[in-house]
Amino acid sequence: MRDERLFVDFAGVTLPSPIGVGAIATFMGSSIPDEDVAKILLKSAEAGAGYINVGALCSLPEDYVKRKKREVASEEWQQIIRKHFGGRPVRRWMKDGEGCFLHRLGALTPYGIPIEGFAKSLELKMPIIKMLMEKKPEDVPLIANIEAAGDPESFAIASRRAEEAGFDMIEINVSCPFFATVSGNVKAFLDGKFIFSNMGAIMGDSPEFLEEVVKEVVKEVSIPVGVKLTPETGFPRVVEIARRVKKAGASFISTANMGVTIPPPDIYNRGKTTLPFTDGNPFIGYGGEPLRPIVRKHVAAISMFVPELDILAMGGLMNAEHIIQVIMLGAKATGQCAAIFFKGIRYLKAELEFIRKFMEEQGYNSIEEMRSVGVKELRMADEAVDIAAKASIDENKCTLCKTCVDNICAALYVENNKVKVSERCIGCGLCVIVCPAKAIKLVPA
Ligand SMILES: Cc1cc2nc3c(=O)[nH]c(=O)nc-3n(C[C@H](O)[C@H](O)[C@H](O)COP(=O)(O)O)c2cc1C
Ligand code: SF4
Ligand code: SF4
Incomplete structure (x- = not known):
């Protein structure tokens, strides 16, 4: 039995609750097999999640990739990819203080060696997607997290294919920390050019490019489109980005993906990395606790300056109180990864119980009521008394x-x-x- 007080209208779609698990990419041969991810996601829906997000989906026709590769991929770039990833998926975790994880994911790009794997991840994951569609509760929408190449057209193609596959919403992922820290991408950024490669968070922090991506995607699909931001975007740039994606036709923003950092050097071992089984200290992604102040900032800034955009907040939300906080800053829905890693899927159920009880005690009849009460309190620095x-x-x-x-x-x-x-x-x-x-x-x- 659903509790209607927890329903939210998010980008025109009714979510049965405001919480869910954030996108978690899985790649062929990685340590989290796709089947297991499907089971985890179904478990989250059973626990009361208001949506299911399938991470890092791409779908590009082979001839398109070949053509683009011929047009723009320099031999130098392809060598960089080979050198860095050699076709072998890399995944490694470490903890950096309470509630913070560092995570290295050897990204596979459209030019990476298992190019087929990435460019066709939607097709390859269809059995899992079908399983989700068959087994999930009917009222839980399915969000496709689209991670394509470094041009708007590729996002449009992949998004259209996701809609055809039956997804209810598109979340454009232009915020991956791994792609952003590949040397070829950083070089391209410093040279002031975009190359046909997924540049991750570099794309998400480039307002003009992002606007083009959203425009192209919105033209191609009829389901709601949103953009997943990077926590690397600061204030007030985040407002400009939100305005542009709104203007281009997006109906929601998710904030945020993992940020970029580097593991602490081992000061007792000549500065070698503390990341296990790794030679050299690489830039990597981080999530959990340290993201929370950044996410609060993004949520409040967007809800103040671009209130027409719906917000899905995530990043460092470690418990139900954190969830309520971002709702009171303007988010309509929320997502969690770190909390789920550290506390398990069952924690979602406990959080929903907490929120229900909290609403009863505090006299809120709906999530929207709670949200609007908090949003009224938002002020610029000079306006608070x-x-x-x-x-x-x-x-x-x-x-x-x-x-x-x-x-x-x-x-x-x-x-x-x-x-x-x-x-x-x-x-x-x-x-x-x-x-x-x-x-x-x-x-x-
Ligand atoms: C292993 C892993 C894979 C992820 N894959 C994706 C992805 O495919 N797409 C995406 O938008 N975000 C992805 N993320 C980012 C999370 O969805 C989330 O935004 C981030 O972890 C911050 O939330 P947290 O602090 O609750 O962990 C991934 C995170 C992790 C740890
Ligand atoms: S009031 Fe000052 S001196 Fe007393 S316990 Fe606190 S910090 Fe220490
Ligand atoms: S004594 Fe007063 S001025 Fe000094 S730290 Fe405390 S509150 Fe601030």
Whole structure:
């Protein structure tokens, strides 16, 4: 039995709940077999997910790829791809602090050695897609995450084929961190040109190019189209990007994909990488906790400046409270990967239970009501009103560790073995956040 209070109207499609699993690419021969991904996705729908997203789908006719390759692929570029990936899919994980994963995925591009595998991933995954269509609950829409080549036409072709295959929505993936950090792509970007290669996050952070991609895709399909952003896009550039994709006909934005980073060097081993079983320290993707502030920024900026676009927020949403937070900033739907990796699919069910109970307790009758209440509170930096406050110290809790005094604030001092607050206190709250004993709070000035 569905709980209608959790329904959301997302880009004109009704989702039975605002949560789901973000796109997870699988490539032939990688460590997560496609069948298992299908089972995982079905399990997520059973647990209450409001949509199913099938990651990294591409579909380009062979003659098209051959033609493009002849037209634009330099021998130099093909050599780079061979050198870097050698046709063998690479997947490696490590943890970088609580709730943060680093992930290396040896990308296969339309020029990569198993070119057929990538350019035909939609066709190759059809058995799995059919299984999803047959077994998923009828009211759970299927989103095709389209990852094509470095030209708008390829996205249009692949999107049309995804619609023909029965998908309900298109999510244009122009935000892969792996493609963005391939040396050939970085060189092309620095040379100021796009090449017929998937350039990942470089494409997603290039407003003109992105606008063209969306225009071409929207022309080709009749289902809702959205764009998955990269967390590499900053503020206020994200607003420009949102405006352009809206103008080009997109109805939603998903934010965000993994970001780009590099593993910490092993300082006790001459700077070698800490990424296991890897020689050389490579740029890789990261997800989880550190993405959350970036995603909040994207969501709030888009909902303030381009409110006509629906938002699917993801990146560092580790629990139901994080989900509610981004909804209150303007997201209509949400996605999670890191939380699912660390806590399992069953966690979705617990989160939905939490959200249901939360809505009851707080008196919200719908997700939309919760969303609009939060959005009303959004302000630019100069528009929020500061309420005068000052620090107050609970002497019973203070352990006299002196962290707050031995800091950057000149308003705190020790007198008779007690921490005191002088008149110079401006109520900034730094001492509150640094006190290990939670002995300081702000009170009205
Ligand atoms: C193994 C793996 C594969 C992914 N594949 C895709 C993909 O194919 N398409 C996509 O748009 N995002 C992909 N992502 C990004 C996630 O959907 C998500 O945006 C990202 O992990 C941030 O969310 P999180 O912090 O909850 O993990 C992938 C992430 C991981 C870890
Ligand atoms: S940081 Fe907290 S516990 Fe330490 S001296 Fe300041 S008030 Fe006391
Ligand atoms: S609130 Fe700010 S100014 Fe006041 S005592 Fe604490 S750190 Fe200093």
